[in-house]
Amino acid sequence: MRVFISVDMEGTAGVVDWAQCIGDGPDALAGRRLLLGEVNAAIDGAAAAGATEFLVNDGHAMMRNLAPEDLHGEATLITGWHRPIDMMEGIDSSFDAAFLVSYHGSMGAELGNMSHSFNPRAVSETRLNGVVVGESVINSLVAAHYGVPVVLVTGDQTGCAETVEVLPNITTAVVKDSITRVAASSLHPRRACAVIREAAERSLKTLERIEPKPFPTPSTLEVHWRTPDMAEMATWVRDVDRTGSRTTAISGSDLLSVYRRFIAAITLTRVVAEEV
Numbered sequence: 001m002r003v004f005i006s007v008d009m010e011g012t013a014g015v016v017d018w019a020q021c022i023g024d025g026p027d028a029l030a031g032r033r034l035l036l037g038e039v040n041a042a043i044d045g046a047a048a049a050g051a052t053e054f055l056v057n058d059g060h061a062m063m064r065n066l067a068p069e070d071l072h073g074e075a076t077l078i079t080g081w082h083r084p085i086d087m088m089e090g091i092d093s094s095f096d097a098a099f100l101v102s103y104h105g106s107m108g109a110e111l112g113n114m115s116h117s118f119n120p121r122a123v124s125e126t127r128l129n130g131v132v133v134g135e136s137v138i139n140s141l142v143a144a145h146y147g148v149p150v151v152l153v154t155g156d157q158t159g160c161a162e163t164v165e166v167l168p169n170i171t172t173a174v175v176k177d178s179i180t181r182v183a184a185s186s187l188h189p190r191r192a193c194a195v196i197r198e199a200a201e202r203s204l205k206t207l208e209r210i211e212p213k214p215f216p217t218p219s220t221l222e223v224h225w226r227t228p229d230m231a232e233m234a235t236w237v238r239d240v241d242r243t244g245s246r247t248t249a250i251s252g253s254d255l256l257s258v259y260r261r262f263i264a265a266i267t268l269t270r271v272v273a274e275e276v
């Protein structure tokens with residue numbers, strides 16, 4: 001059994017503000033150790049359920065947060081940024097299941113510790129078919145394109161609840177409760193890892209219950225940008241439509257194409273987002 005693991009960082013127990021997950025300072029290095037423990041817990045749980053091959057996609061910030069030699073399961077690791085399929089690079093139809101580890105709430109959600117949707121400087125809300133969603137659901141579009149069931153999400157209560165709203169049969173592992181955008185009540189790392197390990201093992205026993213293609217086709221991904229010039233710039237990407245002064249929409253039945261247009265718009269708008 002092959003498992004694809006997309007890894008973010010803001011949903012890690014004990015990591016609650018940006019100093020702990022951006023850059024290479026001592027707080028960030030400590031945050032990376034906590035993240036590594038949670039990723040390994042997910043791998044251990046999957047292995048207990050019979051998984052034998054693991055591809056880990058490090059998808060946070062500069063996308064090089066995990067030490068290859070410390071990964072369990074002799075996992076293959078995708079690191080480094082500028083990738084066509086971003087946090088889902090590497091997934092294809094050969095995988096039996098996908099995990100989303102250390103995910104967080106969307107920018108439009110209530111009470112999300114470090115909530116954001118891909119770029120907090122540019123995006124104030126993302127909606128899929130009218131429902132406010134975050135990175136977990138948007139990344140699941142790629143898994144759906146390849147027919148790979150997303151069976152597990154770990155992180156704070158907000159990120160997990162948002163995911164369940166759209167993917168109701170997914171297994172969740174809540175390791176911290178958001179209090180504000182820069183505060184949370186976290187499980188002790190050992191307990192967090194135990195929760196993730198158990199949930200990962202259990203999730204692979206639910207494969208028959210999970211719809212591998214859970215999204216309607218066509219689907220529409222709407223982005224609310226922080227400024228009108230960001231919305232305008234997003235339309236420089238083909239088939240990104242302006243729907244309001246600060247909103248754009250991407251529609252299509254090819255969910256990978258929807259995702260790639262979205263990532264292109266996010267990448268492009270960084271040019272103006274860095275200036276505000």
Ligand SMILES: [Zn+2]
Pocket residue numbers: 008009010059060061
């Ligand atoms: Zn992140």
